[in-house]
Amino acid sequence: MTAYDQLVAKLKRAHTLGTVADLLGWDEQVHLPPDSADVRAGQHAVMAETQHAAATDPEIGQLLAKLESENVGTVPSPRSSDQTVVLRHARRDYDRSTKLPADFVSEKAAHSSRAYHAWADAKARNDFATYAPFLEQHLALARREAELLGWGDRPYDYAIDKHDPGLTATQITALFSELKRGLVPLVTAIRASRVSADANLFHGFPVEAQRTFLREVTERLGFNYRRGRIDVSLHPFCSGTGADIRMTTRFDADNPLDSLFSSIHETGHGLYEQGLPLAQLGTALGQAVGMAVHESQSRLWENQVARGRGFWKFFEPKFRALFPAQLATVSSDALYLAVNTVGPTLIRVDADEVHYNLHILLRFELEQRLFSGALAVRDLPAAWNALCTELLGQTPTNDREGVLQDVHWSSGGFGYFPSYCLGNMMAAQLWATVRRALPGLEDDFARGDFSRLLGWLRENIHAQGRRHDTLALVRRVTGEELSPGHLLAYLRERYGGLYLK
């Protein structure tokens, strides 16, 4: 075995242990008996330790040093370019793993677990004060982690870089400011519209028939159920790799669109993972670029595709065939408007795609203030409510529908929120590009054919692995820099057409 092949084997081994840990996480949300959480926590701890040991195996360091000193991957050739990608990411991941002392890693893991429970408890009791010290500690740990890794002067950029390599707060600020300038007038106009979707159209949709429908939809979009499945959990998610994708959804007999669209969203994530080169799993060539690109895939399928006319032209008859009585009094126009409901809400996960980005702007602004020290944790609820009023025109009446609503911060997940909005921008930009590249896509959809779109995404995004960082990938695929213009144009076209006629 060459040194390079030895390195890849080591990387794959660490990755495999990670996939086992992921399966424990999936099982925890889908199947774990209620009193078995203690044993699962113990399993997670041992697996985290085992995985960390595999990722910091000194032989990885020796192999990397050897390969770097031999300039492997620098002689130009397709093979060497692949190796360069793998080595670059392996070096970064190895340094990140080894520069964090084991006691810091275990302290952070233990704190995350305690903080998660403190958050869940505080949310249930609507009591931010008891959770505040945990959040303060998370901020301190995040700063310390950035320092250990040489990002001491830019801890928030480090937090962003963990989710979307190469992006900075400055770049995101510029993108979000431009987005906000275009978005606010659109939101104001739609709110003033006399058109509004009927939120009470749907009642009594049996779960089994919903399951049948979403299976048909997701299969037709291209999800490979021979290497994946869908189950039920409290909050929908997608985990695993393209070798074995585990998606989840949830069912509500009075809200069939919730399970449908959450499933399509997760299918977008799943299609990305299933499109990564299977043989490269465990190296950067078989890995997603970051969270923003991941969200661009889930959002594109959920919004651009599945809230569009073509999709519904094909699926509406099938939907009606499964629920003839329930939909008897619902016109096609009412159904399509329901699919594209726009209305303000205090809760991010309930937000429509027009308002959604405002929820992210709020969180991005607050994260920056927290990291710069301009905002103290104790003042966070008031700051949240003030910004919420300003951006969304609504004020939370309690912290449960305000600052305590999201799980992310409770596990120290700072710098994650921007990915959602960046993903929305990217989805719209990819959508504009692919519609130019492949004319007649909506006609494909109207015939139930999604293969040309999937093929294009496979080739341009999925098959690339981590060859390119987020912004470079966008530039390469769309021929221009990432910008909010396409998202704004898309929102104006779709929602203007429905609400501003």
Added chain:
Amino acid sequence: MTAYDQLVAKLKRAHTLGTVADLLGWDEQVHLPPDSADVRAGQHAVMAETQHAAATDPEIGQLLAKLESENVGTVPSPRSSDQTVVLRHARRDYDRSTKLPADFVSEKAAHSSRAYHAWADAKARNDFATYAPFLEQHLALARREAELLGWGDRPYDYAIDKHDPGLTATQITALFSELKRGLVPLVTAIRASRVSADANLFHGFPVEAQRTFLREVTERLGFNYRRGRIDVSLHPFCSGTGADIRMTTRFDADNPLDSLFSSIHETGHGLYEQGLPLAQLGTALGQAVGMAVHESQSRLWENQVARGRGFWKFFEPKFRALFPAQLATVSSDALYLAVNTVGPTLIRVDADEVHYNLHILLRFELEQRLFSGALAVRDLPAAWNALCTELLGQTPTNDREGVLQDVHWSSGGFGYFPSYCLGNMMAAQLWATVRRALPGLEDDFARGDFSRLLGWLRENIHAQGRRHDTLALVRRVTGEELSPGHLLAYLRERYGGLYLK
């Protein structure tokens, strides 16, 4: 931390990795997407290697040596007696793990995987010849393993000892010979009986209602669903520990007794695991004695309890309430006879409890001949068929219903089969003991109360962990040596009463 506590922490760590591997196995049978078997195999391989490394951690050896040299656990006290048990088993397990070279372990694992597929393929094509070389290799590996561990002169005893510590082929031969002498006349008499159960009583039992019934039954027997669950798989099994038990069953609308009794059987295994001291999981005090004791628990609940009059007095009305139309023409006597059907079959897993033991006698005899060299693998099908004719009065028409029917040998699981029959003997002997100790048990059952029985098993069997080896435990709990007399008496009483009136 004392050296003893350090040792226990190491043992628990290795055990936890084992429980993760078990969950992978459960998921494989219950949820794995069809094309994801390759990635699961890779996960198993990495986990096996990781677990082996944890079990052979040199620090375990150092701690054991230190504790042994200090005579820890030899000063008589309840605490020291516990420690003696833990140290004795830890030493044996450590020696077994470390005496096997890593390349032998991986060779065996790789061969098991290949041999399993060769068996499945051979069974599907009814072609023993292509599987024979794999079985030969398994025998060679089993002999080599025994040799490496110092059992070179008694390789079959080593195979037995792996499943039921302390038992030997000589002891089992004596027990089985006595059993056979009593069993054959009973089987002959029942076959000559004019009474026979109607195999075609059951049609159209909806799966959901079956699920409801078995949930009610297993919960009432005492299974704790807050630390366990039941799902569906091709072959029913029970995995996990008392901290999180995963049972499976399978449903057939025309055979509701199959899912019911297989669930009760697995519940017996699950109750044993749930009764082991949770705080001791990972040490010998929180571990089952062996397969024979495990089978005694599953069989006792399945047969002695759930095929008895008391059980059905309570559950028959509930069964009828769930399936009123399906059972309208089935009398109580016919139902009870169906629950206690006796009839020959070539297939072990379909056998009733009278015939079942004959299937085991056959396999035990053949395993002995294979290990002694008296029988060559190529002659195995003919030997199987001849012995089957002799013992069961039926001759397989092909190897699929003969020598290829069981999975055990395909993964090198020699010495496992005797446990089933030993478990049956033990169940009957425990049953005789507990009926003397707790008069009126059947009346409890008729009121739906199984708590006195479970309490007695908890105290006498489950809570003991591995304090006593198989035969010592039987002696201690029942006051006599393990013998087939109780099984024969039980079978004569139950089946004589039904078939030999």
